[in-house]
Amino acid sequence: MAAGAVASCRPVNPELAVEATELRKSYGDVVALAGVDLAVPAGSVLGLLGPNGAGKTTAVRILTTLLPPDGGRATVAGLDVVADAVALRSRIGLAGQYAAVDENLTGFENLEMVGRLYRLGRGAARGRADELLERFELTSAAKRLVRTYSGGMRRRLDLAAALVADPPVLFLDEPTTGLDPRSRRGLWETIEARVAEGTTVLLTTQYLEEADRLADEIAVIDRGRVIARGSADELKDRVGGERLEVELDDGLAVERAVAALSPMADEAPVAQDRTVRLPVRRRGGAIAEAVRRLGEVHVGIEDITLRRPTLDDVFLSLTGRVAEEEASTEEEASAEEARRPQEVAAP
Amino acid sequence: MSELAATVGDTMVLAKRSLLRIPRAPDLVLAFTVQPIMFVLLFVYVFGGAIQTPGYDYVDFLMPGIIVQTVGFGGFVTAMGLAEDLKRGLIDRFRSLPMSRSALLTGRTLADVATNVFSVAVMVAVGLLVGFRFTTGVVEVxxxxxxxxxxGYAFSWVFAFVGLTASSPESAQSLGFIAIFPLTFVSSAFVPIESMPSWLQGIAEVNPITITVDAVRGLFIGTPYGNDAVISLLWSLGLTLVFAWLSVTRYRRAVTR
Structure with a gap:
């Protein structure tokens, strides 16, 4: 498999749509990327997963030629992000976390403009705009100004703009951040359809569910480093086996339940309110055994489930922190930092 | 397609984008029509009686000055627009496209030329209604x-730089105002320089706005203007070159905040 290729310098592995070696980037004292290696085989989806401030957006900006790296090298579609930046730009599409569409243009005008800037020519740009509006179910809103669009419609238009030139490699930087669940699912389906047609996708997300659903391979990134990589299943296997969750009918029985279940657990069971959670070694017979053990000590059961670990569990076990909680405070801090003290009162 | 033709094409696409925006934003339409009209009427009827301009009617003295002031501010649309593009992530999109690196800026400043033509036409029409007359030949006018x-074009580039540097669209607008507002008043735009205290006269005389206003006044109503037209054009050329270079350099490194 291409992903197993040694990350030597030249020649570039043609099977890899995106390849990055030892990418480094700092903003002053703040290290955004501390040596990141990435390899995305053509036609696959890599999910870059991590909290805000982990370095995901910086990686995307380097790979889309918006930022020069301080160190290391990267190629996209076989082209170097620094030396071949100009040629590279016609082979990629970028949909950022901002829904970068012009509010004061209509949906059609936005796509036509992007098509012209990809230098498709007037007729081709218009034809492509109509086609994409149709595909993204925006035809009825094509002549409306984007400022009247909902958040979900803007994201669809933004994604459509990224697809105008039919690029072989697509970068999606937190494509569903801030969307309601229904719009999010819609966007996922669109991305999946695109991947089915052979497009390579590099996707950043802080939603574990999103990486789980879309990505063939996941790279967990934290503080500028890739701390784990593999398929969603491989990452989950790393965290260990199944999770047994037992909800008791009486909160006072928790200690007795923990004591009774301990012999069948991989690690010490964790109790929270009336719920006891424990990783179990074997899936088969686990529920029956738990029911029997609790019955012996006369603890009543309200609910009992066996589930595979989620990526939340993965992130927690890799970093010792919960992924999403930390994100908001870090984001605010970095946004605050980025704002320059230049406010001037109007005359 | 040659690279130059492609760059021109990109510029036209983005100039069109800037112009499409104007009729869709009522506040901008007001800025280009009502505001210049208001300025002409206020100056002619409110200050006109109090300001002495020996040998000339105040309205004749005023029109060149107020027109130059208006086009000097015309580029604020560029400053605001670029600051908005930065805020909304559009600059990231444009920079990821295989388009010319300068097209966004040349497109916007070119659109400013169109709106400046429009504002100037409105002001001349209003000026003619309240008594302004050209007294020179067609060539001079x-x-x-x-x-x-x-x-106006040179100042659009100054505003482009302000827009890419300011922290928000709002501060872009007020920064531009703070930079240009005093310049327009410490000049010969609204009053004869001789009426100012002598230390201020020194500043006003070297102010490019004075030089430009004096040139336009000479070309419109026949006041003596020496080499002012040439010096004004050199100022415009110099400002354009310096700020175009600064702005494009800034744009190449601009990243959404």
């Missing part, structure tokens, strides 16, 4: 408009 539009 056309040359005067050339000087005005070149000056």
């Amino acid at each position: 056309l040359a005067g408009f050339g000087v005005i539009l070149a000056f």
Whole structure:
């Protein structure tokens, strides 16, 4: 498999749509990327997963030629992000976390403009705009100004703009951040359809569910480093086996339940309110055994489930922190930092 | 397609984008029509009686000055627009496209030329209604408009730099105002320089706005203007070159905040 290729310098592995070696980037004292290696085989989806401030957006900006790296090298579609930046730009599409569409243009005008800037020519740009509006179910809103669009419609238009030139490699930087669940699912389906047609996708997300659903391979990134990589299943296997969750009918029985279940657990069971959670070694017979053990000590059961670990569990076990909680405070801090003290009162 | 033709094409696409925006934003329409009209009427009827301009009616003295002031501010749309593009992530999109690196900026400043032409036409029409008259020949008048539009174009580039540097669209607008507002008043735009205290006269005399206004006044109503038209055009050229370079350099490194 291409992903197993040694990350030597030249020649570039043609099977890899995106390849990055030892990418480094700092903003002053703040290290955004501390040596990141990435390899995305053509036609696959890599999910870059991590909290805000982990370095995901910086990686995307380097790979889309918006930022020069301080160190290391990267190629996209076989082209170097620094030396071949100009040629590279016609082979990629970028949909950022901002829904970068012009509010004061209509949906059609936005796509036509992007098509012209990809230098498709007037007729081709218009034809492509109509086609994409149709595909993204925006035809009825094509002549409306984007400022009247909902958040979900803007994201669809933004994604459509990224697809105008039919690029072989697509970068999606937190494509569903801030969307309601229904719009999010819609966007996922669109991305999946695109991947089915052979497009390579590099996707950043802080939603574990999103990486789980879309990505063939996941790279967990934290503080500028890739701390784990593999398929969603491989990452989950790393965290260990199944999770047994037992909800008791009486909160006072928790200690007795923990004591009774301990012999069948991989690690010490964790109790929270009336719920006891424990990783179990074997899936088969686990529920029956738990029911029997609790019955012996006369603890009543309200609910009992066996589930595979989620990526939340993965992130927690890799970093010792919960992924999403930390994100908001870090984001605010970095946004605050980025704002320059230049406010001037109007005359 | 040659690279130059492609760059021109990109510029036209983005100029069109900037112009499409204007009729869709009522506040901008007001800025280009009502505001210049208001300025003409206020100055002619409110200050006109109090300001002495020996040998000339105040309305004749005023019109060149107020037109130059208006085109000097015309570029604020560019400053605001670029600051908005930065805020909304559009600059990231444009920079990821295989388009020319300068097209977003040349497109916007070119759109400013179009809106400046429109504002100037509105003001001349209102000026003629309240008594302004050209007293020179067609060639001089056309040359005067050339000087005005070149000056407006140069200031659009100053505003482009402000827009890419400011922290928000709002601060872009007020920064631009703070930079240009005093310049327009410490000049010969609204009052004869001789009426100012002598230390201020020194500043006003070297102010490019004074030079431009004096040139336009000479070309429109026949006041003596020496080499002012040439010096004004050199100022416009110099400002354009310096700020175009600064702005494009800034744009290449601009990243959404």
